[in-house]
Amino acid sequence: MRESSPLVVAVTGLNAIDSPGPGVAVIRAIREAFPQQVRIIGLSYETLEPGIYLHNVVDKTYQIPYPAAGAEALKNRLAYIHQQENISVIIPNFDAELYNFIKIAPALHAMGIQTFLPTFEQFDARDKINLFQFGQRYGLMVPKDKVIYSVHDLPLCAEELGYPLVVKGKFYDAVVAHTLEQAQKAFYKLSAKWGFPIIVQQFITGTEINIAVLGDGNGKMISAIPMRKLYITDKGKAWAGITLEDEKLIDLANTFVSATQWKGGCELEIMRTADGQPFIMEVNPRFPAWIYLTAAAGQNQPGSLVKLALGETVDPFTEYAVGKIFIRYSWDHITDVSEFQQISAYGEL
């Protein structure tokens, strides 16, 4: 089928700041999975997302409305882009946009655009707000937490969870607080940025490990690659990491996928304590920014997701290279104001 019509994949998350979006890494993996057969459409929110200007990465970019504009606005914009580009598959890569994409997935399907996304139930179950109950339900180790809406609830949280504790935003960001004053400051900062509620979580010390996972939606795990963060930024992001060999981590990912019937890509954020207990700190419902490491290690998760979205059968991977390291770097890409003007004025480049 792909010989007659090119594979057109649309991808969001083209930003690359100190907490980079996964888009460019997803595209890199897809290009590797489908060499010379794929056209990549970037979907951007802001005019300075670097992926927009990387023409060897993204063939054409269209701006799309912010999630706050609602699902209908997104659907209409994508319908227009589809008319121009005949999109085969869309891969959204931001937590905040997923709700709208899941909502319009049937409409996209009717247009001929495939997605491979978790269901609303799966999406909500792993939400930070529900994570503790989620862990209890499936017998997974998750730190205790409290979901709060008022700064006055912090003393009670501290009484139950002790210091230090972790104050987390609804979508992103987390602050470790050692005192009530620090917790209050974090509460105001994170609620102003991400809204309510705020999650206050028990602090767990250990080694930070992330697992990139791909589930087929029927309880089968297609791939799991565990990565230990070797270099961590002040935002807690991995700037370098290494693939690990640990059956316990693979088993944990398997348990997660079979229990939730997870459909699509996700990232399990793990804290492994000194006695080897893996606590699930968060479940991100999309590929992580380091996802290209899965391709480098022999399990190309974005490429496999595209195949699954197209209805192809993908056998679970059984092996990967242990000791593969990614080291992120920054690069000053040079462009011209005419390109900036093009995307700013017309929403296309």
Add this chain to the structure above:
Amino acid sequence: MMIKKNVATSDSGFIFNPATGDSFSANPMAAEIISLLKQGDSSASIKKIILEKYEVESGQLEKDWDDFMLQLRDANLIES
């Protein structure tokens, strides 16, 4: 005393634990001992080799040996 099976070592003294992602640099003496442990040699036979090969008192060797084993255990490189 067994070095974990999946721990990778090289002639240069580089040690990599694939389960944790930790890596270490061993000096030539430590690398030699780890290599012998990986081959399955017993502590007694390795100590005998060291005593024959190097100028070291057995009391000093015992002390250094215990210290080194503690380091290996701390580094999570030994089977529990």
